[in-house]
Structure formats: structure tokens, C-alpha cells
Amino acid sequence: MPLDQLVQNLESALSKVPLIDPHSHIDPLKPVSKSLDDILGYHYYTELAHSAGMPQTLLAPEADPRDRVREIVKFMDRYDNTAQYAWFIDIAHTFLGLPESETRVSASDADKLFDAAQKTFAQPDWEKQVFEKTRLEKIFLTNEFDDPLTGFDTAKYVPCLRTDTLVFHFDKPETRRRLEATTGIHVHDAASLRRAMAKVFLRFTQNGAKACAISLPPTFHPAPFDDEHFYEQMQFHGYHDLASGIFWLIAELCRDFRLPFDLMIGVNRKVYPKGVYQGQDLFDQRTSLIQYRDLFNAFPEVTFPVSVLTSPQNQELMAYSWIFPNVLPNGHWWYSNTPPFIRKDLTERVTAVPKTKLIGYYSDAYKLEFVKPKYGMYRRILAGVLADEFVRPGALSETDAVALGTRLLRDNVREVFKV
Secondary structure, eight states, X not given: OOOOHHHHHHHHHHTTSOEEEOOOOOOTTSOSOSSHHHHHTSHXXXXXXXXXXXXXXXXXXXXXXXXXXXXXXXXGGGSTTSHHHHHHHHHHHHHSOOOTTOOOOOGGGHHHHHHHHHHHHTSTTHHHHHHHHHTEEEEEOOBOTTOOOOSSOTTTEEOEEEOHHHHXXXXXXXXXXXXXXXXXXXXXXXXXXXXXXXXHHHHHHHTTOOEEEEEEOTTOOOOOOOHHHHHHIIIIIOSTTOHHHHHHHHHHHHHHHTOOEEEEEOXXXXXXXXXXXXXXXXXXXXXXXXXXXXHHHHOTTSOEEEEESOSTTHHHHHHHHHHXXXXXXXXXXXXXXXHHHHHHHHHHHHTTSOGGGOBOOOOOOSSGGGHHHHHHHHHHHHHHHHIIIIITTTSSOHHHHHHHHHIIIIIHHHHHHTO
């Protein structure tokens, strides 16, 4: 089949855009892989291999990394039809010296690739090389409220306050102990909780944080923080029912500290408790953004970049982004992060939502080597959508289409998060 020259031209132009990745799980003190086990230990591969029949024996932490890689590669011929497999081939081409003509790996390749990774990843400037080959300028982190925020370049590794623990695990004594340890404030009433939370936000913003984030279960309903009855709640009912109010308090602090609040909506944890590590969570069709209408209305000053787990929910997100100035579609998360869903969801968004509100993509990566293949997948789809929806119908020139694509890839991230 002949290659589509228009799509190629657009993809080539978009591949030159320096990236600011607005959501990842990178450890800034260990941002790149040390072995191929760091690559194939990514939950996408362990999930797929286990789903295709691989036992979990070699996934135990004490298992030999080379043996684990051999086992995961051995099962690749069962999931070499997937987007995740394509990411791995891209990594092997870009970073491990696999010839471009080779598009398949088999069990016999495991040791060769493992050894190539050991040699390549050991280079003293490997982190710098990955940044350059990826055209990566900045990448956002996912920081616990008491994480240290020193020892790394916050201009490259941008802190982001992840608040799941504060909202959903405040009932645990350990969470309250950690909060007191990091703020010096013993929480015993509403006022002390407010002071402690404000101190967390102050520390993060003083260290370059540009966003706050949380993942939310399907049935969650935000509600205003009840200062008057907080002490009574704490004394007689415990902390179990405080999540909605603490979430609301965090939204207030996002307003006061002028931080966007990333909402990642719809994840149902531990649906498959016997699954592999990080491979136990699924989406839930009961989720609706109507649960957040009071929040969106109450905080017009707060920008809410919203991610949803399912493609069917994309139309609802598109509609909210259509009418709410402070709601923005944000990337293609998790189970929607494969080409058919991205293509559908992106087409809906880019033809209905103001272009200045579209945050095109984020990698969700745990190691920097994954940024390039994931963004490469997105750019190819973006080029195709721009070609079909704008250039071929005559709505935009190629130059203007590249400008629109650049806005989704980079410009909006800079403007929304002020980086």
C-alpha cells in the first residue's frame, strides 16, 4: 500500500516539536532504565504477558531480571499485535540498536537485547541522550505530599502534587503522622488541617510545582469541606467519610495557589486482586462528570484538565469542555491509550472543543525511554486526523495544520501549566 505523503509530511513536521510531557511517574533521581528489566517490567507488558498465559512466578521481586526478561519476551508472540508491542519495537530500534528492517523479536532475541540494554544504559550521559533523542524539554512528575523536592533539576523534572493519599487515606494514622512530620502541624481540628494542607501547597509551589493531581473512583462525589462539624466527625465517626470534603479543600488551595487540578476520573481499584502488580485496576461505566458539576461551578478560577478511562465517556468530557471554560480534555489515559480510541476521541475533541483547551497527550511513563514511542504513536494519529479533518477538506493549509498540532503537543501545555 502506498504511503500517504500528506500524513508523512505532517508527522515529520510534528516530530520536530520539543515536548513538554504534563504527566508521568518518573523518579527524577532514577529517570532512565538500568536494564531491560526496567523496560519490560512496565505493567503493560506484565499485564499482557500474564493475560496471555505467563505465570507470575518470575514477576516476584527476588526473581533474576534476565530470567524475567526471557519469560516476558517468550510470550511476546502472543501479543505482538498490540500497541504496547509496537512501543517496545520502537524502543529497540531507537535505543538498543535493533535494525529498522527488523520488526519482530522472539524468545531467541532476549539475551541479545538484554546485553545491548546493559551496555547502552550504562553510558554516563544516557539520561542526556534520551532527552535529546526524544526532543524532550520538560516532564511532569507525580509527587507524594511528603516527597523530597530537592536533588534534581525542577526546570526539567517539574513537581506535581499527587493528592490521592491525603484524600482517600487520611483515615490511616500513618498518613496523619506523615503530614505532621512534613508540616510540623498536629491536625486536631479543621483550622489545623487547613494550615497543614496550605503548608504542603506552599512547599510545593516554592519548589516549582505547576499542578495538583488525583485519580478518582467511579462513585466519588465532591462536597464542600465542613469546618463546623469536622471536629465532631473526627471524634465520633473517624476519618472515613472525610474524602469528599478534603478533596474540596484541595480545590480551594488550587484556587488560592493558582495551580491547575488534574482529575483522572473513573478508576476502580483492585478489580482483579490476583493480577500482576499495577495490573489489577479497571474502569467502571457508572462514572459520570455530572458528579463534578458543583465543583466546576464553584471554582471558575481553577483549571481542571480532565482524563477519563473510557472512550465512550469522551463525548461527555468533550461536552463539558465545550461549555465550561475551566474544564479541559487531557490526554488519552490508560485503557483509552491505543490507536483506535485515540483516533476517535481526538477527532471528536479537535472538531468540537476550542483548540486552546486541548492538552493533546501525556506519556504516563515510569522511565524516560517510553516517552518517545508513546508520543510517536500519538503524533502519527494526530497527523492522520489533521490530514483528514482539516487539510484534505481545504479547511487548513499544511502549515496551519502543523501549527494546530503544535498547539496540542506543546503550546497549550505551556499556557495551561505556565511552564
